[in-house]
Amino acid sequence: MPYDHATIEPRWQAYWDEHQSFEAKIDEARPKYYVLDMFPYPSGSGLHVGHPEGYTATDIMARYKRMRGFNVLHPMGWDSFGLPAERYAMKTGTHPRDRTYECIDNFKRQLKMLGFSYDWSREIATTDPDYYKWTQWIFLQIWGSWYDAEQDKARPISELPIPAEVEAAGDRAVHAYRDEHRLAYLHDAPVNWCPDLRVVLANEEVAEQVEAGHEVIRVPMHQWMLKITAYAQRLIDDLDDLDWSPSVLEMQRNWICRSEGAEVVFELDGQAGPDAQLRVFTTRPDTLFGATYMVLAPEHPLVSTITTDAQRDAVEAYVKTTAHRTERERQVAAAEGDKTGVFTGAHAINPVNDQRIPIWIADYVLMGYGTGAIMAVPGHDARDHAFARTMGLPIVQVVAPATGEPIDVQAQAYPEPGVAVNSGLINDLPTAEAKQKITEWLTAQAKGEARVNYKLRDWLFSRQRYWGEPFPLIHKPSGEVASVGVDALPVELPEVDDFNPSETGEPPLAKALSWVELPDGSRRETNTMPQWAGSCWYYLRFCDPRNASAPWSSEAEQYWMPVDLYVGGAEHAVLHLLYARFWHKVLFDLGHVSTREPFKKLVNQGMVLGATYVPRDPQAASAGPKRVFVSDEVEEINLGDAVEYVHKQTREPLTIQWDKMSKSRGNVINPDEVIAEYGADTMRLYEMFMGPLEASAPWQPEGVAGCFRFLGRAYRLFFESPKDAEDRARDLGEGQGSERQRRLLHRTIADVSERIERMAFNTAISSLMVFVRDVEKDGETLGRDAAGIFCQLLAPFAPHLAEELWRALGNPQSLTYEPWPQADPALLVEDSWTLVVQVNGKRRGELKIPASLDPKQAKDEITELAMASEAVSRFVGDKPPKRVIYVPGRLVNIVLG
Structure with a gap:
């Protein structure tokens, strides 16, 4: 019989389960290696062949490191709270829990088919009360803390110094003062509200729902926020010690976006008192003399206060229109589109020249960055210039090129540094000196001060959903917010019949009155946490997942942390990593973890692309709605030296294009089908052989078949396949074979070892293919010792076949913990x-x-x-x-x- 993957693979998967081959336990005598996949969300459609690429890479490293003597922790679990399960529940009435665990069962079945060496005894799901009990506990650590800027760390809220005047005002004032300083606080924040779905969407979820035809508007809601901005500088500084790709490091820095400049105070004309002023942050205080108007974000709280009666209708209409535009749309419009805005009727006083300048609102200014207000310098900022030209506002030059060449700021903004002109006390100073001098002057005049600003915004942490972690907080009749207490955890989700929020946005939990209303008149918090919550700390729970008295033991955390290798998609390169790092730093400050950073090395795998087809004729492709066809609709015509594609029914010529695999594109390939035809080892091998791990690559069926043929050739090195009998082991030669075979073997050992260390898996597989090809070509019987070493080299990539061949050599034990072979330096010369x-x-x-x-x-x-x-x-x-x-x-x- 030929290589029979359908018999071999289930046999070895059952063996690994029965013997718990991959269970990890603390062993101080061995070095540890913690290798982790980014938490998958178990969707109803199951895995497609793109998902296992990263999982295969981590499994290769896990198996390799075990054979190198490391104590390997390689766990798997489920990021199982999420909007899709809730939407399914809203449509069908099925409890999201039931749908979620159906999806988990399917995902787990598919992962086990691929033979990944996970320690399934550590399996967790964020939706399990035993897990989210500790998510709630971590939230209480954050809520119960404040950030001490002097010590540059979080401290318990009980240690917050209370000013004497606040203490004198009584307990309620002290409580309010503490609430203002907590790392978790309540705030009226603008959110992405979808009236159709009656849910608040994260920024990352908006595009999908708009594409599906749902309206999304920006509305203010009372929300829980996490003060991640307190950690902005530490989140930047600690990137320097991480083994992450330069592109991800740069994305993290750009998202946080540190800027140095000045905060400037503009008095409101005709108004008095401490609230009669606007504060703006600018990185170019040297251009203050060129500020000819101001712009507020439409959501700015002062808009309704300063707008005159004559302008009120126009302003309110503009604010309402802006609410229907997402932040992303506004950012794109700010960079590329036409500028729109409305004059409020109010004016401010420029602090450097006492000029009266108009205050506008415009959607190109966002509330989340800086103060939500800008001083507009149209002569030296492209966006301000476009707005000024559209609205007929003055444009003044206050910076000239240092070279002395003439410029025309009426025609085009000049944003570069240079020399100050038309700028009073800073005239003729180069930009750097002008910035410093005007900032010192503003400080002396109490009209501003030097400031460091970050684009990073505090984390909006509430969702008006059912399917999420309940907050472990209660609202007392007095208005104070209090913890339910650690002994009351977990606060479990109540059983409800209706998973829909109210039309006004009240969360589904608000309807569960017997759960919400407590005997003393207090009410539970009815918002739930976002899906990000559970995935912020799962790597810590994996260290000690069955601990019922703590989220993890200090012994387990200190042994396993940090994660040595973290692999996942680049789509999580910013927010997930940023949020997890933030939580980790709070826990570090409070003494709950021993490392400053959670993830030592990070690798983002590329995407596996699926085929779709579009009309080859450019005119046909551009006429009418975009037409995209999938493989089932297409006939492939082999012309020998080329391939053509035509629509099966219309015979229209088509061209192939490669896109991200998705159900909506119809280009998803189910791994069940690939495994049924070729086996898990073939699929694993091909996933890695497509190209470098970080690069995207198309799924090519002929490449899968090629990997299958290679495994068949490797199988035939060990087995004879007579027509009239079952496979039987070949009579192998002694030792490592001839001098030539030994040199080939040890070069292969060296190459495969070095390439696995670099995660260059495609070239490591090439080395194995060359070995098999050259042994076949030489016609020499493979030496028994050489055969055993080949099994060990093959094991990380095709573990089922490697185990089968290893057993054929007479080895009774699994090769999971067999020592990795070492190349003889003398044979490498x-x-x-x-x-x-x-x-x-x-x-x-x-x-x-x-x-x-x-x-x-x-x-x-x-x-x-x-x-x-x-x-x-x-x-x-x-x-x-x-x-x-x-x-x-x-x-x-x-x-x-």
Whole structure:
């Protein structure tokens, strides 16, 4: 019989389960290696072949490190709270819990089919009360803390110094003062509200729902916020010690976005008192003399206060229109689109020249960055320039190029540094000096001060959903917010019949009155936490998942942390990583974890792309709605040296394009089908052989078949397949075979080892393929020891087949913990090198030259060997050559007369 993956693979999966082969326990005698996949969300559609790419990579590293003597922790679990399950519940009435655990069962079945070496005894799901009990506990640690800027760390709220005047005002004032300083606080924040779904959406969820035809508007809601901005500088600084790709590090820095500048105070004309002023942050205080108007975000709290009666209708209409635009749409419009806005009727006073300037609102200013207000300098900012030109506002030049070349700021903004002009006390100063001098002047005049600003915003942490972690908080009749107490955890979700929020946005939990209303008149918090909550700390729970008295023990955390290798999609390169790092730092400050950062090394795998087809004719492609076809609708015509595609019914010529796999595109490939035909080992091998791990690559069925053929050849090195009998093991040779085979083997050991360490899995697989090809080509029986070493090298990539071959060699135990083979340095030294032989400039063959002959010093001896070679002698005969051209170490060219 040939290589029978359908029999081999289930047998070894059952063996690993029965023997708990991958269970990890603390062992101080061995070095640890914690390798982790980004938490998958178990969707109803199950895995497609793109999902296992990262999982295969981590499994290769886990298996390799075990064989290198490491104590490996390689867990798996489920990020199982989420909007899809809730939407399904809203449509069908099925409890989201039931749907979620159906999806988990399917995902787990598919992962186990692929033979990943997870320690399933550590399996967790964020939706399990035993898990989210500790998510609630962590939230209480954050809520119960404040950030001490002097010590640059979080401290318990009980240690917050209370000013004497606050203490004198009584307990309620003290409570309010503490609430203002907590790392988790209540705030009226603008959110993405979807009236159709009656849910608040994260920014990342908006595009999908708009694409599906749902309206999304920005409305203010009373929300829980987490003060991640307190950690902005630490989140930047600690990136320096991480082994992450430069692109991800840069994305993190850009998202936090540190800016140095000044906060400037603009008094409101005609108004008095401490609230009669606008504060703006600017990185270019040297351009203050060029500020000719101000702009507020439409959501700015002062808009309704300062708007005059004459402008009120226009302002309110604009604010309402803006509410229907997402932040992303507004950011794109700010960069590329037409500028829109409305004059409020109010004016401010420019602090450097006392000029009265108009205050506008416009959607190109966002509330989340800086103060939600800007001083507009149209002569030196492109967005302000476009707005000023549209609205007919003044444009003044206050910076000139240092080179002295003339510029026309009426035609185009000049945003570059230079020399201050038309700027009073800072005239003729270069930009850097002008910034410093005007900032010092503002400080002295109590009209501003130097400031560091971050684009990072506090984390909006509430959702008006049912399917999420309940907050462990209660609202007392007095209005105070209090913890339910650690002993009351977990606060479990109540059973409800209706999973829909109210039309006004009240969460579904608000309807569960018997759960919400407590005997003393207090009410539970009815918002739930976002899906991000459970995935912020799961790596810590994996260290000690069955601990009922603590989220993890200090012994387990100190042994396993940090995560040595973290692999996942680039779509999580910013927010998930930022939020997890933030939680980890709070826990570090409070003494609950021992490391500053959770993830030592991070790798983002590329995407596996699926085929879709579009009309080949550009005119047909552009006419009417975009037409995209899937494989079932397409016929492939093989023309020998090319392939053409046509629509099966219309025969319209099509061209192939490669897109991210998704159900909506119809280009998803189910791994169940691939495994049924070719086996899990083939799929694992192909996932890694497509190209470098970080690169995206198309799914090519012929490549899958090629990997299957390779495994079949490897199988035949060990087994005979007579037609009239079952497979039986070959009679292998002794030891590691001939000198040539030993050199090939040890070069393969060295190459595969080095490439796994670099996670260059595609080239490691190439080395294994070369080994099998060369052993077959030589026709020499594979030595028994060499066969065993080949099994060990194959094991991380194709573990089922490797175990089968290992057992065929007479080894009764699994090779999971067999020592990784070591290359013999003496066998890595080449005994010869290759010389290209040419006659009259045409390549006629290659010649192996003994390594003892130095390419640069032994020209005569090398030339003599070349002349005596068969490749040359049959052309030269007895005639001496006219000339011999020798390129040291590369080629010899015999030129005949």
